[in-house]
Amino acid sequence: MYKKTVIPFNQPTLIGTEKKYVSIAIKNNTLSGDGEFSHLCSRWLEKNLRVKKVFLTPSCTDALEMAAIILNIQKEDEIIMPSYTFVSTANAFVLRGAKIIFIDIRPDTLNIDEKLIESAITKKTKAIVVIHYGGISCAMDTIKNISKKYKLWIIEDSAQSILAKYKNFYLGSIGHLGCLSFHSTKNLTSGGEGGAILINDESLIERAKIIREKGTNRSLLIEGKIDKYTWHSLGSSYLMSDLQAAYLWAQLKLSENIHIKRMKLWNNYFHSLKTSNFFDIPIFPKYCQHNAHTFYLKFKNYKDCNFFIKYMRKNGINVAQHYAPLHLSPAGIKFGKLFGNDIHTNFISKNLVRLPLFFNLDQKNQKYIICNIHKFINTYKQK
Ligand SMILES: *Cc1c(COP(=O)(O)O)cnc(C)c1O
Numbered sequence: 001m002y003k004k005t006v007i008p009f010n011q012p013t014l015i016g017t018e019k020k021y022v023s024i025a026i027k028n029n030t031l032s033g034d035g036e037f038s039h040l041c042s043r044w045l046e047k048n049l050r051v052k053k054v055f056l057t058p059s060c061t062d063a064l065e066m067a068a069i070i071l072n073i074q075k076e077d078e079i080i081m082p083s084y085t086f087v088s089t090a091n092a093f094v095l096r097g098a099k100i101i102f103i104d105i106r107p108d109t110l111n112i113d114e115k116l117i118e119s120a121i122t123k124k125t126k127a128i129v130v131i132h133y134g135g136i137s138c139a140m141d142t143i144k145n146i147s148k149k150y151k152l153w154i155i156e157d158s159a160q161s162i163l164a165k166y167k168n169f170y171l172g173s174i175g176h177l178g179c180l181s182f183h184s185t186k187n188l189t190s191g192g193e194g195g196a197i198l199i200n201d202e203s204l205i206e207r208a209k210i211i212r213e214k215g216t217n218r219s220l221l222i223e224g225k226i227d228k229y230t231w232h233s234l235g236s237s238y239l240m241s242d243l244q245a246a247y248l249w250a251q252l253k254l255s256e257n258i259h260i261k262r263m264k265l266w267n268n269y270f271h272s273l274k275t276s277n278f279f280d281i282p283i284f285p286k287y288c289q290h291n292a293h294t295f296y297l298k299f300k301n302y303k304d305c306n307f308f309i310k311y312m313r314k315n316g317i318n319v320a321q322h323y324a325p326l327h328l329s330p331a332g333i334k335f336g337k338l339f340g341n342d343i344h345t346n347f348i349s350k351n352l353v354r355l356p357l358f359f360n361l362d363q364k365n366q367k368y369i370i371c372n373i374h375k376f377i378n379t380y381k382q383k
Helices: 018-028 038-048 060-068 087-094 115-119 139-152 202-212 218-222 242-251 255-270 303-314 330-335 345-349 363-379
Strands: 053-057 077-081 101-104 125-131 154-157 177-181 195-199 295-297 336-340 352-354
Touching: 018 242, 038 053, 038 195, 038 242, 053 202, 053 218, 053 242, 060 087, 060 154, 060 195, 060 202, 087 101, 087 115, 087 125, 087 330, 101 115, 101 154, 101 218, 115 125, 115 139, 125 139, 125 177, 125 202, 139 330, 195 202, 218 363, 242 255, 295 303, 295 345, 303 352, 330 336, 345 352
Parallel strands: 077 101, 077 125, 101 336, 125 154, 154 177
Antiparallel strands: 053 195, 177 195, 295 352
């Protein structure tokens, strides 16, 4: 039977050497956390991202939850973040009893509008969580100045932004804590699920070591400093299996190739598509060096946007929208509130469409996607 080929929205990165390192990990037979490959990956990230301390975690969600415990977030504390983000950004802090103060995004970068942060601060504010959407950086100098003035923690949700930069700094290395994701939808993966917490404030390292070891001082035992370990604080199990670290190691070693390939695909979209009557293509400030995580079209109205999604799917091309604004979600209403107005968040949620972009997307398929977008524009021009 004739089977129409479908271009998926995403495919996990596969560079080819994953099997080799996973086999070595199996042969080593030390598969729990903090094994040889975990060590290699953590040191690689510390060196290349210029971060004081890196711990691999089972997911970015876990890294965010760990961040909330490290910073001792308590009931009634207020946490400022954009409403336009993934659920885990907020949920991690709600688990500690905090209240989420959502604010609107900028229409260019789709990141937290830094100009709105200061007026959202109250006596209860403890932290600002920024998300570098699509690997495009937030305005970190302004946000850092606010954090200094009001003594607030900065957590970077860098789930999408590995190897992207703000000025000369890697994203995740700027706030007090940074959280990376190695989920299969991200640029690099540790085999489906995975993450890392980046600790840039040295004073938080010892606390982090206890929290990730179920609240115990087991790390001191491993370092040979004590004979017996015991329970010291709130914690959980936040270690990545070494089997997954082996998978990640294959991709970290070749991360430059992965980055170059993605950038090429991103730039193909950028140079072949121009802002039209229907949509805008990404624009962003000079201080951003993105990592080609996402290529999106911003439609000017919902009708055109819907039309486009149907058109592309009919032609076998899967495109995707997101995020349902958190401040309008049932849990968001319960655990947080919007400060100020929603001028952009809901609009972007309804009018943004992401195009297929993944390491193994071949040029031929990308040409087909671009060709279909041009066809869409020409077909519906006279309306
Ligand atoms: C993917 C993502 C997460 C969650 O990452 P996991 O590793 O799946 O837990 C959190 N925040 C943002 C902004 C993300 O894009």
